[in-house]
Amino acid sequence: MRGRATAYFLLNLASALLFLSYADDTLTPSQLLGDDDVDGGRGNLISTGGMFELGFFSPKGSSNRYIGIWYHNISDNATKVWVANGGNPVPNRSGRLRVTADGTLVLTDGNSTVVWSSGNGSTVAVNAIARLLDDGNLVVKDGSDNTVWQSFDFPTDTILPGMKMGWNRTSGHNISLRAWTNESDPTPGNFVMGMDLNGAPQELVWNNMVPFWRLGPWNGQYMGGAPEVISENLMDYTFVVNSQMFVYWYTLRDPSVIGRITLNSAGQIEVWAWRDETQSWIRQTFFPRDLCDYLNSPSSCGPYSLCSPTVSPICACLEGFRPKNQRNWDLRVWSDGCVRKTELDDSRTDTVGFFRLRNAKLPDTSRATVDWSMTNLDDCKALCLKNRSCMAYARANVIGSGSGCIIWTHELIDIKFYNSGFGQELYLKLAARDIPSQSADSRRRRVVLIVLVLLSAAFVLTCVGGFIWYTKRRNTREDGLTIDEGKELLELDLPLLDFSKIVDATNNFSTSNILGEGGFGLVYKGNLGEDEEIAVKRLSKTSTQGVDEFKNEVMLIAKLQHRNLVRLLGCCIQGGERILVYEYMPNGSLDSFLFDKTKSTLLDWQTRYDIIIGIARGLLYLHHDSRFKIIHRDLKASNILLDKGMNPKISDFGMARIFGSDQIEVNTRRVVGTYGYMSPEYAIDGIISVKSDVFSFGVLILEIISGIRSKRTYYSESQINLLGYAWKLWQAGEVLKLVDEALGTSFPADEVLSCIKMGLLCVQEQPGDRPTMPIIVKMLGSESAFIPDPKQPGFFSLKAHMDSDSSAKKSSRNNVSITLLDGR
Ligand SMILES: *[C@@H]1O[C@H](CO)[C@@H](O)[C@H](O)[C@H]1NC(C)=O
Ligand SMILES: *[C@@H]1O[C@H](CO)[C@@H](O)[C@H](O)[C@H]1NC(C)=O
Ligand SMILES: *[C@@H]1O[C@H](CO)[C@@H](O)[C@H](O)[C@H]1NC(C)=O
Numbered sequence: 013m014r015g016r017a018t019a020y021f022l023l024n025l026a027s028a029l030l031f032l033s034y035a036d037d038t039l040t041p042s043q044l045l046g047d048d049d050v051d052g053g054r055g056n057l058i059s060t061g062g063m064f065e066l067g068f069f070s071p072k073g074s075s076n077r078y079i080g081i082w083y084h085n086i087s088d089n090a091t092k093v094w095v096a097n098g099g100n101p102v103p104n105r106s107g108r109l110r111v112t113a114d115g116t117l118v119l120t121d122g123n124s125t126v127v128w129s130s131g132n133g134s135t136v137a138v139n140a141i142a143r144l145l146d147d148g149n150l151v152v153k154d155g156s157d158n159t160v161w162q163s164f165d166f167p168t169d170t171i172l173p174g175m176k177m178g179w180n181r182t183s184g185h186n187i188s189l190r191a192w193t194n195e196s197d198p199t200p201g202n203f204v205m206g207m208d209l210n211g212a213p214q215e216l217v218w219n220n221m222v223p224f225w226r227l228g229p230w231n232g233q234y235m236g237g238a239p240e241v242i243s244e245n246l247m248d249y250t251f252v253v254n255s256q257m258f259v260y261w262y263t264l265r266d267p268s269v270i271g272r273i274t275l276n277s278a279g280q281i282e283v284w285a286w287r288d289e290t291q292s293w294i295r296q297t298f299f300p301r302d303l304c305d306y307l308n309s310p311s312s313c314g315p316y317s318l319c320s321p322t323v324s325p326i327c328a329c330l331e332g333f334r335p336k337n338q339r340n341w342d343l344r345v346w347s348d349g350c351v352r353k354t355e356l357d358d359s360r361t362d363t364v365g366f367f368r369l370r371n372a373k374l375p376d377t378s379r380a381t382v383d384w385s386m387t388n389l390d391d392c393k394a395l396c397l398k399n400r401s402c403m404a405y406a407r408a409n410v411i412g413s414g415s416g417c418i419i420w421t422h423e424l425i426d427i428k429f430y431n432s433g434f435g436q437e438l439y440l441k442l443a444a445r446d447i448p449s450q451s452a453d454s455r456r457r458r459v460v461l462i463v464l465v466l467l468s469a470a471f472v473l474t475c476v477g478g479f480i481w482y483t484k485r486r487n488t489r490e491d492g493l494t495i496d497e498g499k500e501l502l503e504l505d506l507p508l509l510d511f512s513k514i515v516d517a518t519n520n521f522s523t524s525n526i527l528g529e530g531g532f533g534l535v536y537k538g539n540l541g542e543d544e545e546i547a548v549k550r551l552s553k554t555s556t557q558g559v560d561e562f563k564n565e566v567m568l569i570a571k572l573q574h575r576n577l578v579r580l581l582g583c584c585i586q587g588g589e590r591i592l593v594y595e596y597m598p599n600g601s602l603d604s605f606l607f608d609k610t611k612s613t614l615l616d617w618q619t620r621y622d623i624i625i626g627i628a629r630g631l632l633y634l635h636h637d638s639r640f641k642i643i644h645r646d647l648k649a650s651n652i653l654l655d656k657g658m659n660p661k662i663s664d665f666g667m668a669r670i671f672g673s674d675q676i677e678v679n680t681r682r683v684v685g686t687y688g689y690m691s692p693e694y695a696i697d698g699i700i701s702v703k704s705d706v707f708s709f710g711v712l713i714l715e716i717i718s719g720i721r722s723k724r725t726y727y728s729e730s731q732i733n734l735l736g737y738a739w740k741l742w743q744a745g746e747v748l749k750l751v752d753e754a755l756g757t758s759f760p761a762d763e764v765l766s767c768i769k770m771g772l773l774c775v776q777e778q779p780g781d782r783p784t785m786p787i788i789v790k791m792l793g794s795e796s797a798f799i800p801d802p803k804q805p806g807f808f809s810l811k812a813h814m815d816s817d818s819s820a821k822k823s824s825r826n827n828v829s830i831t832l833l834d835g836r
Contacts, residue, residue, distance in 0.1 A: 036060075039142040045109040047077055047102070058084050061146035065089070068107055073196035073542065076101030079109055079119055079128070080198075081148055081163070086270065087291045093148050093170040093272065094163050097128035098190075098198040115140035115152050115160040130161050148172045168198065171262070171273040173247075178207045178259040189275045194513070202510065203279040212382035212408070212418050213258050217279055219586065223307045224279050225300045226426055229377050229418070230260065231436060232409035236374045237305065238281075239434035244296050246271055246285055253384055271296075278508040278584075300508075303563070304428045309585050310559070312426070314349025318369070320429040324560075330427070331367045332446035344559055349425075354443035358400050365444045366393065366405075371435035373428035374406055375420060382408050384416045392417035396441060406438045506570040507582035511589055514538065518548050528601070537596065545596035546581060550589070561666030562590050568665045572638055576630030578653055578663040597661065599654035602716075606649055612719050612752060617759035619658050620716050624767060625792055626660040627652060631709055632785040634662070635702045641671040643700055647708035648689045649715055669700065677701035677779075688722040688733065692806035693779055703779035706788070707806065710774025713767055714738050719752035735775050735805040742772060742802070767792070772802035 037059050039045060046053035047068040056067030065084035068077050072090065079096040082089050097119055106122025115137030117130035130152065139155030149172075150163040164175045169191050171177055179186045188206025193199045203224065208216045215227035215235050228236030230251040241247070246269065251260040264271050270286035283296040303311040303326055304319035313319045313327035314336070320326055329350035335341035336348040357363045386392055389407060396402035401421040408416025427438070517538035518525050525536040533552040539545055551562050569580045584591040602623065605611045615623075627647075634642040645667040653661045677699050691707035693699045711722045714734055722734040741747045747768050748761060770792060776782050781803055783791070791797040 037144045039109070039111050041111055041113040041140065043110075047105040047107040050108065053108075057142075057144040057150075059144045059146040059148075061085075063146045064093070064144055064148045066144045066150060068102075068105070068109075071196045071198060074101075076103060077105060077107050078102075078198055079107070081144070081150060083270070083286075086286055088286070088293065091272075091293070092168075092198070093172055094150070095168045095192075095198040096130075096163075098168060098192070098200055100127045102127055111140060111142040111152060113140055114138070115154055117142055117150075117152060117161070147174050149175070168192070168200075169275045173264050173271065174261055176259045176261045178257065179209060179213070180257050180259060182256050191275045191277045191279065194277050194510075201277050202512065203275055203277065205275045205281065207258060208378055209258075210378040211380045212377035214377050217275070217281070219279055224586075225305045225307055226376060227281075227299070228373060229382075229408070231374070231407075232411035236436070237428070238299050239373075239430065240297050240299075240301070241283065244283060246283065246296055278510050278582075280508055303585070306585055307426060310588050310590060311346075311585065313346045315423040315425050316350040316352075317346060318372075318427050318429050320431065322431050330424070330440060331369065331448065332440065332442035349423075352443070353446050356441065356443055363444050364397070364441055365447045366396075366439040367442050367447050369427075369438045369440060371430045371433065372438040373426070373430065373435055374418065374438060375404070375424040375427045377418060377420075379422040380418050380420045382416065382418045384408055386417040387415050389414060389417075392419070393439065395419055396439070402441060404438055404440045406436060410436050506566065506580065509582040509584045509591075509593055511584050511586045511591070513540070514548055514584055514591055514593065517541075517546060521550065538593075545598075547594045547596045549592040549594065551591065559590070562592070564668065565592060565665045568640075568642060568668050568670065571640070572634070572642075574630055574633040574638070575659065576626045576661055577633065578661040594663070595655075597653035597663075598656050599658060601650045602652035602654060602660065603649035603721075605654070606715060606719055607721055609754075612754040615752075615754070617755055617764065620755075621763065621767065623652070623654075623658070623660045624713055624716055625789075627662065627709065627712060628785065628789050628792060630660070630662040631705060632789050634668075635705065635785045641702070643669045643671060643702060644705050644708075645669060645700060646686060646689075647705055647712060648686050649712060649721075652712070677703075691775075691779065692777060699779075701779060702784060703782050706774045706782045706785065707779075709785075709788075710771045710782070710805075711735065713771030713774065714750070717752065717764065717768055717771065718750045719754060738768065738772060739805050742768070763795075766797075766799055769799045769802060772805060773799070775805040776803050777806035778803070 037057055039054075039057060043054050044050060044052055045055075045057070045067070056065050058065050062085045063083065064081055066079070066081045069080050069082070069092065070077055071092075078092075078098065078101055080092040081094040082092050096117070102119070102121045104122065107127065108120050110118050110120075112118060115131065118126055119128040121127050137152070137154035137158075137160045140152055140160065142150060142152045144150050148163075151159050152161040154160050164172075165185060165187060167175065167177075167187065167189055169189055171189065177187050177189075186207055186209065188204055190200040191203040191205075193201040202220045203217060205215065205217045205227075208214055208223075212229050214229040217224045217227070225237065227238050230236075230253070232251075233239075234242050234249065241249070246265060247262040248265055249260060249262045252258075262273070272284050274282050274284065276282055280298050280300065282298045284293045285296055286292075287294045300306055302321035303309075304313075304321045306312060311326065316330050316333045317327050318330050320328065325344055327344075327346040329335055332353055333350035334353050336351045340346075340348055383392075386408075392405045392407070395417065396405040396419050399419065399421060403420045403422070403424055405417060405419045407414035408418050424440075429435070515521070517540050518536040521534075521536055525538065527535045527537050527547060529535065533550045536548045536550065537545065538548045551559070566580070566583055569577070570583075573579065578597065579595045581593045581595060583593065599605075605615055631644070631647070634644060642665075644662065644665065646664060647662070651662065651664040653663050655661060689708040689711050691704040694704040694707075711734070714720075715722055718734065718738070720734050720737075738747065738750050741749050748764065750768060751759065751764060770783075770788060774782055774788070791799055
């Protein structure tokens with residue numbers, strides 16, 4: 013005993029001399045790790061290689077004290093890979109950490125109350141010590157070097173390389189992750205990631221115990237719902253399935269790389285790598301990544317359907333199935349799912365067959381049965397054929413020629429299609445007549461087919477041209493969805509926010525927080541604490557068209573960043589909710605100033621001019637400078653928001669369209685937008701191009717200068733609108749009469765004149781006559797630019813879109829009698 017203690021002392025002395033410091037990796041029962049400079053206290057534990065450090069910390073924005081582990085040898089020490097007392101902080105710096113000789117770590121506060129402890133009192137080690145290892149594992153070892161406790165068995169929100177996750181049947185321990193409540197609160201939050209042991213074991217993320225997304229079963233290479241991890245080339249995954257355990261871990265392919273996997277407080281799993289060059293963490297990949305990944309969300313496809321994130325609509329019935337409720341399905345309410353076209357005839361096996369669905373994420377396995385030992389797929393097929401309730405089968409392991417067998421005897425749910433080549437084969441049991449003829453095996457039929465093919469070749473060739481033309485049109489047709497919607501969604505790098513957080517921020521969507529109504533739902537003001545104000549747009553649950561607009565907006569605006577576009581901070585798709593969170597614009601929308609008698613006096617000429625320029629720059633970015641060519645389609649004063657400094661930001665991208673870079677214009681069957689701002693070719697013929705946005709911008713310029721709503725203004729004698737009014741004044745050579753009375757006479761006439769002229773140029777009848785945004789920005793920004801004379805505007809007489817509101821009241825301005833209708 014004494015000899016051992018002496019040896020230990022000498023060892024400590026030696027290491028102290030070696031590192032010329034008291035910091036080491038071991039806490040002994042005689043030591044005390046105090047948060048303050050307590051008598052006899054020691055410094056933080058630092059692992060031998062210097063990789064990790066253990067000590068007290070406060071999360072960002074909190075004064076609570078926690079015991080945690082973080083990286084020691086990189087410049088980021090804010091990232092905590094483990095927290096001991098997540099739910100039980102020490103309120104001040106009185107915390108002390110000890111290890112008892114019988115092997116229990118104990119954290120006490122200033123009153124000597126135990127705040128956290130590693131054991132339940134059953135540990136009976138002798139001469140225990142605690143040591144922080146270089147892999148980030150805090151272990152408690154007894155005198156014979158046996159591990160009696162380790163932090164790797166009780167992770168918080170981080171999986172470190174080598175850490176074993178999953179189910180150890182010997183110990184009965186199912187190791188799972190639990191996300192922090194939020195960045196500054198390590199209290200265990202709503203999201204848990206762990207192994208679901210029902211049916212064929214699969215990894216799941218739960219939100220408040222409700223399945224949130226499914227990583228799926230291990231297939232030998234990856235978990236079915238997260239195939240993208242294998243293309244990262246960062247980590248190697250190992251999964252051990254045997255009678256003792258169901259355990260997985262990863263190692264870093266390049267040991268010099270620092271990497272970690274975390275579960276964030278919005279339920280996302282993120283894979284991170286430290287980049288030395290930038291001294292920062294780079295997110296390599298994350299899940300869930302698209303609408304098809306969420307369970308129990310409004311976008312979830314129901315039973316027996318297939319979700320394809322790159323196709324619109326995303327849900328389709330599986331081969332051999334049809335919508336259970338066609339009406340709901342057409343309305344894109346997919347929760348009812350699909351039913352068989354032809355019921356299976358149980359009495360005769362020759363009337364059933366299997367359809368091979370490729371590139372699938374295997375359906376939910378929580379009620380499936382797995383046999384890992386089966387080597388022949390035909391045996392699996394036979395098993396499924398034999399069992400009446402079998403719906404489908406698949407290989408459990410895809411390595412090599414495959415092995416194992418999963419059969420589903422309950423509803424098939426949560427099947428996703430990977431068009432990127434990931435996923436595996438799923439064999440669906442169908443009535444033979446529902447199986448497409450691709451599997452027809454008759455040789456004679458094949459010969460007939462070949463002849464037919466030859467005969468039709470010429471015909472096909474003539475059709476191809478037309479078909480290409482048709483699909484090209486089809487791809488960009490209709491309802492505001494984008495050309496390659498899914499692809500964009502996949503690349504989205506948008507924070508997912510927790511619904512409960514948004515509920516808190518908006519006082520449970522209190523009516524007193526309502527800011528207004530956006531394209532597809534109400535907009536609320538919210539506060540995320542610390543005065544971080546946000547605007548929250550909540551998709552109304554009754555809106556079906558809104559679903560598309562929501563997706564459209566998320567996809568578009570998440571990709572865009574410009575000082576004149578409103579910034580999207582995050583979104584929330586959770587439990588029937590679809591919510592977008594934006595930066596808050598304290599000054600509201602432009603129309604609330606422009607068309608208000610008192611507030612309009614706050615808009616002096618310089619402010620109005622800056623607003624015009626700002627909108628022009630935002631539009632220039634959309635049309636030409638962003639990664640895509642984007643047509644907003646619904647530019648109007650109420651969609652221009654003003655920040656604290658009255659800088660304009662374009663908002664509401666629900667109707668926006670992405671154009672191919674070579675695409676000039678497109679024809680749409682659904683004309684959306686706001687009368688009074690729409691160009692004639694769009695309103696009448698449904699033709700959209702950048703020039704239709706330019707038209708709306710022209711209307712905006714004239715509104716900003718005149719303070720008159722474009723659609724609510726009429727001459728008394730001949731009913732014409734703002735454009736007609738401006739045009740008349742222009743022709744009469746007295747266009748400065750258009751200027752808002754609120755401006756008085758304090759404005760530079762030449763600048764105002766240029767702007768009016770520009771406005772009139774933008775609203776010319778012929779799209780080809782209207783300038784493009786680069787020219788507009790250039791001309792507006794230069795005092796000496798030559799601005800040509802405008803031709804007649806489109807829509808200058810607007811009987812068709814006249815508002816026949818009877819509450820019209822008369823007012824007289826600039827010697828012209830105008831009827832203004834009450835704005836509603
Ligand atoms: C110690 O106990 C007192 C009385 O119960 C309490 O007010 C105080 O906050 C405690 N201090 C700490 C550090 O927990
Ligand atoms: C499973 O638990 C037993 C008993 O606690 C332990 O000996 C074994 O090492 C564990 N296996 C794994 C893979 O962690
Ligand atoms: C079909 O398989 C399931 C799952 O293995 C099993 O519970 C059920 O009893 C089987 N039914 C028949 C009719 O064999």
